[in-house]
Amino acid sequence: MIQPVLIVGAGPTGLVLALWLTRLGVKVRIIDKTAEPGTTSRALAVQTRTLEFYRQIDLATTVVEHGVRLVVANFWVRATRVARARFGDGGVGLSPFPYALIFPQDEHERVLIERLRELGVTVERRVELLGFEDAGDRVRARLRRADGTEEACEAAYIAGCDGAHSTVRDGLAIGFPGGTYAHVFYVADVEARGPAMDGELHGALDEAEFLVVFPLKGNRRARLIGVVR
Ligand SMILES: Cc1cc2nc3c(=O)[nH]c(=O)nc-3n(C[C@H](O)[C@H](O)[C@H](O)COP(=O)(O)OP(=O)(O)OC[C@H]3O[C@@H](n4cnc5c(N)ncnc54)[C@H](O)[C@@H]3O)c2cc1C
Known part of the structure; x- marks a missing residue:
């Protein structure tokens, strides 16, 4: 049987594609080589435009309920607050979601999987795309199942949602232009006390080079992102 769409990868990209196509009545098969969804917070900010698209598939309300609305940004130099910007007001009247929403990726993925x-x-977990070929009117994909056996899967389309080290992209020789930062960054989700733990965004502009504190849902929880010096 030919699948209409084989989606490789169940990160946010693959999950949203699967949701959207399913809502449009297109049958999908979605596979991922990992045994379970991600358990770390990773990408935090959900942009206004994403929420507007989510509204079209009745997902915005759930996501907004689970997240923290980011409407104020504070900037600090040597332990002194030098600026406080309410950027939330800028989008009022333009969008029903005039803010960025903080919603950790692991929780976000769970909402998408549940929906x-x-x-x-x-x-389908522990199913890995090994390779594929373009057979004109279809794609022939080679999959490895959880029990180690191989399966031939034919699909009208293959969607490469398989992340930074994509087998689909390699198979198509598309390349992945771009570079990496020379800096080493740290990411930490913490419980803490202090003036930056007030549900707003805080950024340091001084010799720390780059340090941002994102509010997380819950009492005195935050994400720190900074540069290792
Ligand atoms: C520590 C950390 C912090 C981060 N913080 C941020 C942040 O603050 N903001 C931000 O925007 N981004 C952040 N990111 C990046 C963000 O997590 C990624 O941009 C995002 O996950 C990309 O989503 P995706 O669905 O495209 O790919 P992925 O989430 O990488 O999903 C790809 C999926 O494909 C599966 N897969 C791969 N190859 C195959 C195969 N051959 N067969 C079957 N399945 C396969 C993988 O198992 C994976 O589940 C962070 C990442 C990390 C690691």
Whole structure:
């Protein structure tokens, strides 16, 4: 049987594509080589435009309820607050979501997986794309199942949602232009006390070079992102 769409990768990209196609009545098969979804917070900020798209598939309310609205940014130099900007007001009247939303990626993925499950689609775990070929009117993909056996899967389309080290991108020789920062960054989700733990965004502009404190939901929880010096 030819699948209409084989989605490789169940990170945010693959999950949203699966949701959207399913809502449009297109059948999908979504696979991921990992045994379970990610358990770390990773990408935090959900942009206004994403929420506007989510509204079209009845997902915005759930996501907004789970997240923290980011409407104020503070900037500090040597332990003194030098600026406080309410950028939330800028989008009022332009969008129903005039803010960025802080919603950790692991929780976000769980919401997407649950919504897909409600629509009858389950992510097939521990199924890995090994390679594929373009057969004109279809794609022939080679998959390795959880039990180690191989499966031939034919699909009208293959969607490469398989992240930074994409097998699909390699197979198409698309390349991945761009570079990496010379700096080493740290990322830490913490419980802490102090003036920066007030549910707002805080950034240091001094010799710390780069340090941002993002509020997380819950009492005195925050994400720190900075540069290792
Ligand atoms: C520590 C950390 C912090 C981060 N912080 C931020 C942040 O603050 N803001 C931000 O915007 N981004 C952040 N990111 C990046 C963000 O997590 C990624 O941009 C995002 O996950 C990309 O989503 P994706 O769905 O495209 O790919 P991924 O999330 O990488 O998902 C790809 C999926 O494909 C699967 N896969 C890969 N190859 C195959 C194969 N051959 N067969 C089957 N399955 C396969 C993988 O198992 C994976 O589940 C962070 C990342 C890390 C690691």
